[in-house]
């Protein structure tokens with residue numbers, strides 16, 4: 001069993017993907033070829049956003065978004081410490097300061113009730129992460145953003161395709177950023193990403209910043225980066241888009257099977273009723289994680305931990321906050337465990353994972369059940 005099975009997906013879409021790659025090799029426009037604009041139009045349509053700008057990676061999407069908003073030295077950006085490092089890294093790279101807000105224990109997303117108390121005159125933006133594939137509490141976050149005139153950048157690297165009150169992730173705030181890293185729900189075969197906005201000025205800024213701040217050839221209106229997404233990677237995403245909706249359905253089916261077998265026995269990440277998840281990860285919470293993880297490993301079941309150390313406790317980031325900051329993130333970092341997930345997982349694999357997991361987690365050496373909590 002694989003943690004994320006990319007091979008089955010390739011075998012199923014092999015002809016489509018190969019044809020798309022061959023078309024790029026035939027026309028030879030490896031940088032900003034026709035597939036780039038084609039993908040941007042398709043993705044903007046998918047999300048219902050006015051603009052999509054493809055970029056070199058999800059990290060680059062975050063950096064370019066911050067640059068397009070003019071956020072830099074002296075500015076503060078509120079974000080979650082319970083994410084992949086790139087979220088806070090992008091903020092520091094533009095010279096601004098990430099200010100960490102603790103998470104909600106049930107969803108592991110930023111806790112909107114704790115945002116306001118962290119706002120200062122230097123705060124310029126809020127950067128929530130739609131973790132594990134479920135959108136953050138965007139309505140509450142946007143309303144705080146509006147009240148204090150702050151931009152809201154959704155780090156939707158894990159949630160492309162998810163919905164919030166019927167609207168697509170990436171189109172829920174000032175800017176939405178996603179990643180096409182191979183293991184994400186919509187992945188390419190290398191690095192890639194995109195940002196989405198309904199603001200014409202921000203879209204123009206982002207388009208220029210991704211090509212060295214160039215507004216016309218050899219006219220550099222602003223300072224930018226080399227941040228384009230390759231034509232080949234755009235072609236691969238275009239091919240994979242053909243089956244994406246179907247795969248989202250399959251992901252939801254797998255998650256429903258997991259939930260049906262695990263709920264009441266294992267603590268699950270809560271899916272809020274007004275949104276859908278694309279399950280970039282299927283994550284559970286365990287009191288005796290290391291022991292359970294070892295049992296799963298012995299049974300041939302790969303697992304991963306998203307994330308073992310919150311960003312505010314990482315060596316290069318610890319200076320940003322107090323040692324006792326974000327206690328919920330600290331606690332969840334010791335409990336979360338992600339189990340295999342993917343659209344082409346078999347029922348027998350699901351049964352194997354859940355059988356081993358339930359047995360390991362509920363039959364602890366002391367004989368008591370580990371954690372019992374319903375997910376809904």
Ligand SMILES: *Cc1c(COP(=O)(O)O)cnc(C)c1O
Nearest residue numbers: 057058059084086157158179181
């Ligand atoms: C994957 C990821 C990123 C970075 O995306 P890359 O394409 O790898 O640069 C940023 N934020 C989150 C939450 C992610 O999961």
